[in-house]
Amino acid sequence: MQQLIGIDLGGTKIEIAVINPSLGIVYKDRAPTPQKSYSDILNALHSLINKTISHQKLPHPKAIGIGMPGCLDPVTQLVRGSNTLVLNGQPLGKDLEQLLQCKVHLQNDANCLAVSEAVDGAAQDLQVVFAAIIGTGCGGGFAINRKAWGGKNAIAGEWGHNPLPWPSVDEINVEPCWCGQVSCQETWISGTGFANDHLRITGQTLKAEQIIDNMRAGDANAQLSFKRYVNRLARALASVMNVLDPDCIVLGGGMSNVDEIYELLPNELVRYTFTKPIATPVVKALHGDSSGVRGAAWLVGANKA
Ligand SMILES: [Zn+2]
Numbered sequence: 327m328q329q330l331i332g333i334d335l336g337g338t339k340i341e342i343a344v345i346n347p348s349l350g351i352v353y354k355d356r357a358p359t360p361q362k363s364y365s366d367i368l369n370a371l372h373s374l375i376n377k378t379i380s381h382q383k384l385p386h387p388k389a390i391g392i393g394m395p396g397c398l399d400p401v402t403q404l405v406r407g408s409n410t411l412v413l414n415g416q417p418l419g420k421d422l423e424q425l426l427q428c429k430v431h432l433q434n435d436a437n438c439l440a441v442s443e444a445v446d447g448a449a450q451d452l453q454v455v456f457a458a459i460i461g462t463g464c465g466g467g468f469a470i471n472r473k474a475w476g477g478k479n480a481i482a483g484e485w486g487h488n489p490l491p492w493p494s495v496d497e498i499n500v501e502p503c504w505c506g507q508v509s510c511q512e513t514w515i516s517g518t519g520f521a522n523d524h525l526r527i528t529g530q531t532l533k534a535e536q537i538i539d540n541m542r543a544g545d546a547n548a549q550l551s552f553k554r555y556v557n558r559l560a561r562a563l564a565s566v567m568n569v570l571d572p573d574c575i576v577l578g579g580g581m582s583n584v585d586e587i588y589e590l591l592p593n594e595l596v597r598y599t600f601t602k603p604i605a606t607p608v609v610k611a612l613h614g615d616s617s618g619v620r621g622a623a624w625l626v627g628a629n630k631a
Contacts, residue, residue, distance in 0.1 A: 433457065
C-alpha cells in the first residue's frame with residue numbers, strides 16, 4: 327500500500343505526516359496557521375505538502391486527508407464551524423484539489439481522532455467509537471467500522487455546545503458561552519471550563535494544569551474542583567451513551583492526559599446511564615497529539631485512493 331499523507335489543520339499550527347501503513351508515521355513537519363487571509367492558508371498548505379513530497383521523494387499523491395475543526399457543508403461544500411474564522415464560507419476542498427491536482431478528503435478533527443484510535447489505537451477494531459476532544463475547547467466525533475461518520479449534515483458528534491445535562495441551579499445561572507447559548511458542555515468540560523469553574527468557586531485564577539498539580543499535592547479546593555469536573559464529564563458522556571451506546575469512548579486533548587479521570591469516571595458515568603451496569607471502556611487516546619494527522623491520513627486509506 328502506498329504511503330499516506332495526513333494533515334491536521336489546527337487553529338495555531340498546520341501539522342503534516344506521512345504514514346507508512348506498516349511502519350506508522352515516517353515523517354512529520356509543521357508550520358504556523360496563517361490567521362489573516364484564506365489565500366495565505368491555501369499557500370501554507372500547498373508549500374508544506376510540496377516540501378513533504380520533495381523531502382520524502384514521494385510520487386505525486388492521488389489523494390490527501392485533512393482534519394480540521396468544523397466541517398464542509400454537505401450541500402454547498404463550503405467550510406463552516408471552523409475556529410479559524412477566515413476559513414468559514416470558503417470552498418477549501420475544491421480550491422485545494424485544483425491547487426494540488428489530487429483528491430482531498432476533509433473531515434472534522436474529532437472524527438479523525440476517532441478514526442485514528444479505531445484503526446490502530448486505544449479502540450482498535452471496535453465497531454462504534456465516540457471520541458471527545460477535551461482541550462481548549464470541546465468537540466466530539468464518531469468512527470463507525472473504522473471510518474469517519476459525519477452524518478447527513480456533517481454534525482454527528484458535535485455535542486460540545488449541547489447544554490450540560492442534569493444541571494443544578496448554579497450551573498444554569500452562569501455567563502453565556504461564546505456561542506450565545508447558556509451552560510454549554512464546552513464551558514464545563516474543556517480545560518478552559520475546568521479553570522473557569524475553579525475561579526468561580528475559589529476566586530483562584532489558575533491554569534488547568536496548575537489545578538491538577540494542586541489536587542495531587544492534596545489541596546482541598548482543587549480536589550473538589552476536580553470532583554465536580556469528573557461528575558460533569560460523566561453527565562456529558564452519559565448523554566452520548568443513552569443515544570448511541572458506543573463500543574468505546576476515547577478521550578483526547580489536554581485534559582485527557584489526567585490519569586485520575588479514568589479512575590473516577592466509571593462510577594460517575596453509571597449514575598447517569600439509563601440502564602446499569604455498563605461495560606463501555608472510557609480510555610485515553612493511544613496516539614495523543616498525533617491522532618489528528620494519523621486519522622486524516624487514514625481517511626485516504628479508507629477511501630482507497
Ligand atoms: Zn456554546
